[in-house]
Amino acid sequence: MSLKSYEKHLLSKEWQDSVKDFDCCGEAGGNLVKLNQFLKNNAISYNQDNLSRTNIFVENGKCIAYYSLAMNAIKEPKIDIEEKYAFLKSYPAVFLTRFAIDKSFQQTGLGKDILNSIIRNTYKDKETGARFLFLDAYPESVSWYLNNPLFEILYTALSERIEHSCEEEIIIKLNERLKGGIP
Numbered sequence: 508m509s510l511k512s513y514e515k516h517l518l519s520k521e522w523q524d525s526v527k528d529f530d531c532c533g534e535a536g537g538n539l540v541k542l543n544q545f546l547k548n549n550a551i552s553y554n555q556d557n558l559s560r561t562n563i564f565v566e567n568g569k570c571i572a573y574y575s576l577a578m579n580a581i582k583e584p585k586i587d588i589e590e591k592y593a594f595l596k597s598y599p600a601v602f603l604t605r606f607a608i609d610k611s612f613q614q615t616g617l618g619k620d621i622l623n624s625i626i627r628n629t630y631k632d633k634e635t636g637a638r639f640l641f642l643d644a645y646p647e648s649v650s651w652y653l654n655n656p657l658f659e660i661l662y663t664a665l666s667e668r669i670e671h672s673c674e675e676e677i678i679i680k681l682n683e684r685l686k687g688g689i690p
Contacts, residue, residue: 517562560576562575579641
């Protein structure tokens with residue numbers, strides 16, 4: 508799937524109507540409803556207040572996917588870092604604060620393409636320095652990220668939190684990756 512097939516826009520009042528029918532979770536609900544609510548109720552004001560930047564992908568006037576980015580820093584000792592950078596108190600990261608695909612476009616490869624594009628564009632942008640892409644995924648989404656070879660779990664304190672809130676399948680996949688050494 509090529510992202511060139513879709514329009515990409517910074518969410519603004521001009522594009523507000525395109526998000527009104529966005530639904531990433533359908534009847535499943537849960538935490539994912541919060542992703543729908545943020546897009547419809549808060550994303551534009553977050554853009555205006557420089558709290559994050561929300562970009563939308565549009566097809567035929569309808570938002571089919573979105574993501575929000577902000578800046579962040581990862582504080583040691585949560586991660587292993589190259590020796591030459593060990594003196595730093597924190598490490599620059601781009602924070603993927605929200606990422607959702609409309610339910611009618613899920614399982615099409617669109618999410619993977621957008622994520623790869625975010626990573627590629629983050630590292631091409633020479634105005635911002637960042638060594639990491641940081642995200643805090645809802646438990647329902649963790650297995651999707653673990654199936655993407657671009658992602659590594661950099662600190663395992665996350666695993667304890669996941670064990671208390673995720674389904675068995677996610678826990679099994681996480682444990683397999685941790686035991687086998689994260690590539």
